[in-house]
Amino acid sequence: AQTVTQSQPEMSVQEAETVTLSCTYDTSESDYYLFWYKQPPSRQMILVIRQEAYKQQNATENRFSVNFQKAAKSFSLKISDSQLGDAAMYFCAFNSGGSNYKLTFGKGTLLTVNP
Amino acid sequence: NAGVTQTPKFQVLKTGQSMTLQCAQDMNHEYMSWYRQDPGMGLRLIHYSVGAGITDQGEVPNGYNVSRSTTEDFPLRLLSAAPSQTSVYFCASSYSLYRVDEQFFGPGTRLTVL
Numbered sequence A: 001a002q003t004v005t006q007s008q009p010e011m012s013v014q015e016a017e018t019v020t021l022s023c024t025y026d027t028s029e030s031d032y033y034l035f036w037y038k039q040p041p042s043r044q045m046i047l048v049i050r051q052e053a054y055k056q057q058n059a060t061e062n063r064f065s066v067n068f069q070k071a072a073k074s075f076s077l078k079i080s081d082s083q084l085g086d087a088a089m090y091f092c093a094f095n096s097g098g099s100n101y102k103l104t105f106g107k108g109t110l111l112t113v114n115p
Numbered sequence B: 001n002a003g004v005t006q007t008p009k010f011q012v013l014k015t016g017q018s019m020t021l022q023c024a025q026d027m028n029h030e031y032m033s034w035y036r037q038d039p040g041m042g043l044r045l046i047h048y049s050v051g052a053g054i055t056d057q058g059e060v061p062n063g064y065n066v067s068r069s070t071t072e073d074f075p076l077r078l079l080s081a082a083p084s085q086t087s088v089y090f091c092a093s094s095y096s097l098y099r100v101d102e103q104f105f106g107p108g109t110r111l112t113v114l
Helices: none
Strands: A003-005 A010-014 A019-021 A024-026 A033-039 A046-052 A064-069 A074-079 A088-095 A109-114 B004-007 B010-013 B019-025 B031-038 B042-051 B054-057 B064-066 B076-078 B087-094 B109-113
Touching (some): A003 A088, A024 A074, B010 B019, B019 B031, B042 B064
Parallel strands (some): B010 B109
Antiparallel strands (some): A019 A074, B004 B019, B031 B042, B031 B087, B042 B054
């Protein structure tokens, strides 16, 4: 069974600075998908970024980028120029692809942005 | 499009009561699922469906029933509520069966079982 580990229950960052959230996973699959979801206080789950394992290039979405290290099974999220609106719980999630639709989530990292 | 909608937003039950959490989507998505979110546990899959008439169990299915009679609706039933089912419940849908892509989440239902 796949597992997703987020080792940082809480992180904080100063506004305009950069923060990196860690995620590691365990799988025997060679092709899979990784996601970062953001959950603000409104509880709405919002997809931040998506990475396909067969793509070596790290995904980027505006101020959000990932460092995908397939051999190390590591998938960290970097938030640049942090904004107050980035404050939220961030979840790393894994999917093994194919006919498996299940998302396996980590326990989350609560990000605080200080003004 | 309204996206994924869930009702109610909040619910308090007594142990042993039954209820149905409603989920609907207007995006013609084939895949729908239910997750529960508990503090310190992340989200865990309860049940999922890959189309009308087809459902399957997820990671934590005990105590919950589902059915999928239409593409749009995927209700979650608690037959006899227990305090352990106190949680926030999320419904999600995705348009693709052949490629895992973004799952669209509803706003959640906060359920308390006394």
